[in-house]
Amino acid sequence: MKKVTRTLLVSACLLGAGPAMATTLYDDLGGKEGIAVVVDGFINEISYDQNIVKFFAQTDIKRLREKLEEQLCMVSDGPCEYTGDSMEDVHAGMQITTGEFNRVVELLQNAMNQAGVAYPVQNRLIKRLAPMRPEIIHR
Amino acid sequence: MATYLNWKKKTVLPAVVAGLVSLPALADSRLLATSGVTQVEGSAGGGLVPWAVMSGYADEGEWSAGVFHTVTDVQDYRLTVDGASYSRDNRFEISAAQQRFEIKGLAGDIRQEIYGAKVRVLGDLIYDAAPQVAAGIQYKRLLDGDIASLVGAENDSSGVDIYVSATKVHLAALGGYHLLWNATLRATKANQMGLLGYGGDDNNSYELMPEVSALVLLREGVAVGAEYRSKPDNLSAFSEDGYADVFIAWFPNKQVNLTFAYADLGSVAGSEDQNGLYASLTAYFR
Ligand code: HEM
Numbered sequence: 001m002k003k004v005t006r007t008l009l010v011s012a013c014l015l016g017a018g019p020a021m022a023t024t025l026y027d028d029l030g031g032k033e034g035i036a037v038v039v040d041g042f043i044n045e046i047s048y049d050q051n052i053v054k055f056f057a058q059t060d061i062k063r064l065r066e067k068l069e070e071q072l073c074m075v076s077d078g079p080c081e082y083t084g085d086s087m088e089d090v091h092a093g094m095q096i097t098t099g100e101f102n103r104v105v106e107l108l109q110n111a112m113n114q115a116g117v118a119y120p121v122q123n124r125l126i127k128r129l130a131p132m133r134p135e136i137i138h139r
Numbered sequence: 140m141a142t143y144l145n146w147k148k149k150t151v152l153p154a155v156v157a158g159l160v161s162l163p164a165l166a167d168s169r170l171l172a173t174s175g176v177t178q179v180e181g182s183a184g185g186g187l188v189p190w191a192v193m194s195g196y197a198d199e200g201e202w203s204a205g206v207f208h209t210v211t212d213v214q215d216y217r218l219t220v221d222g223a224s225y226s227r228d229n230r231f232e233i234s235a236a237q238q239r240f241e242i243k244g245l246a247g248d249i250r251q252e253i254y255g256a257k258v259r260v261l262g263d264l265i266y267d268a269a270p271q272v273a274a275g276i277q278y279k280r281l282l283d284g285d286i287a288s289l290v291g292a293e294n295d296s297s298g299v300d301i302y303v304s305a306t307k308v309h310l311a312a313l314g315g316y317h318l319l320w321n322a323t324l325r326a327t328k329a330n331q332m333g334l335l336g337y338g339g340d341d342n343n344s345y346e347l348m349p350e351v352s353a354l355v356l357l358r359e360g361v362a363v364g365a366e367y368r369s370k371p372d373n374l375s376a377f378s379e380d381g382y383a384d385v386f387i388a389w390f391p392n393k394q395v396n397l398t399f400a401y402a403d404l405g406s407v408a409g410s411e412d413q414n415g416l417y418a419s420l421t422a423y424f425r
Binding site: 067087097098099100101105106113118119120121123124126127130131133137 | 149168169170171192197198200265266310311314315316317359398
């Protein structure tokens with residue numbers, strides 16, 4: 001019996017070291033619920049920022065929330081597919097400046113702070129969103 | 140205000156209030172800590188090395204201005220630096236600084252003025268794959284060249300340093316923490332940054348000096364890192380070493396940053412192993 005337990009323990013440890021237990025950024029963000037809290041806070045932060053909220057005057061907020069949740073889920077290796085429009089198409093004609101882009105990054109950071117997302121986890125999400133900047137600014 | 144009304148209901152009031160109290164336009168749009176701190180000659184950088192970043196937080200279409208104060212206290216000397224800088228468009232930076240070098244136990248000091256200009260040539264610190272690159276110049280003028288000529292400097296009045304810096308942030312590179320590195324190449328003749336004049340009896344031509352910095356952001360607005368700056372050795376009277384430091388910098392907000400460091404200046408004007416504390420404060424009005 002003892003031997004069986006030990007074997008089980010050993011294989012559990014081996015599994016633990018393997019991919020079965022590896023957590024994704026999605027998990028570290030708190031999964032679906034965690035991302036929903038971040039997106040909600042993010043939209044709320046945008047609504048408080050006079051310089052940014054004006055971009056969203058005509059926006060369907062329900063759709064924005066849904067697409068942002070999908071996108072954050074997907075880029076963080078969660079089980080979702082992004083069904084929104086391409087970043088180029090969405091932000092075309094907005095003439096978003098580098099400063100406005102940074103401001104939106106700060107609003108996302110604020111939202112993640114409020115949601116209690118740990119600093120290194122925040123950084124990993126920012127790293128995955130940062131490459132989208134050329135598709136978003138000056139268009 | 141009408142545009143706020145198709146927003147979800149509970150945020151209409153805060154949005155209106157925010158609209159009334161916030162500033163009309165963006166001012167300091169770069170991200171926290173991307174100003175760097177102020178190096179000992181007045182340029183934005185680490186404590187010792189000028190970086191490719193522009194002082195302050197001005198992004199495209201914005202400007203920034205600030206002042207700084209730095210004290211380095213080692214066994215036989217104290218160096219105090221005061222100055223100001225202005226930058227615009229995340230593209231240009233100009234700075235003016237005065238260094239006051241006191242020899243402990245002796246009355247009198249050496250004063251040097253430094254006027255700096257820097258231009259970002261290409262790249263973005265954070266968002267581009269390649270580093271941000273800037274080129275800069277520091278014009279240095281000794282207010283009194285007596286000591287410089289006494290120790291064998293070829294030029295005891297003024298000198299010019301020219302440098303190129305590359306700086307890059309690697310997001311979440313170290314277990315989720317951001318990493319920054321900087322590499323600078325400086326053409327200079329300055330002895331102890333110019334405090335002992337420019338050029339000397341051992342060497343009077345420009346030399347290329349590498350300078351490097353690396354840091355990690357431990358949390359939002361807190362950086363720890365180290366720097367090394369090589370220097371020429373032009374005077375036969377004294378040997379000159381590179382400067383090194385380890386530092387912690389704190390950026391509580393975009394108005395101020397504070398740096399503490401342990402600096403090792405090596406052999407300075409005949410005194411060996413000069414090391415001690417460095418403290419620096421930079422404040423931006425805008
Ligand atoms: C990394 C940064 C950003 C990401 C990942 C991002 C992502 C998105 C996504 C997923 C949508 C919804 C797309 C859809 O409906 O199909 C969206 C819409 C939108 N974004 Fe961004 N965005 C970013 C930066 C910005 C910035 C900096 C601004 C403005 C300053 C901005 C303004 C907008 C606006 C106004 C909409 C709504 C467009 C509409 O009404 O149809 N975005 N964004």
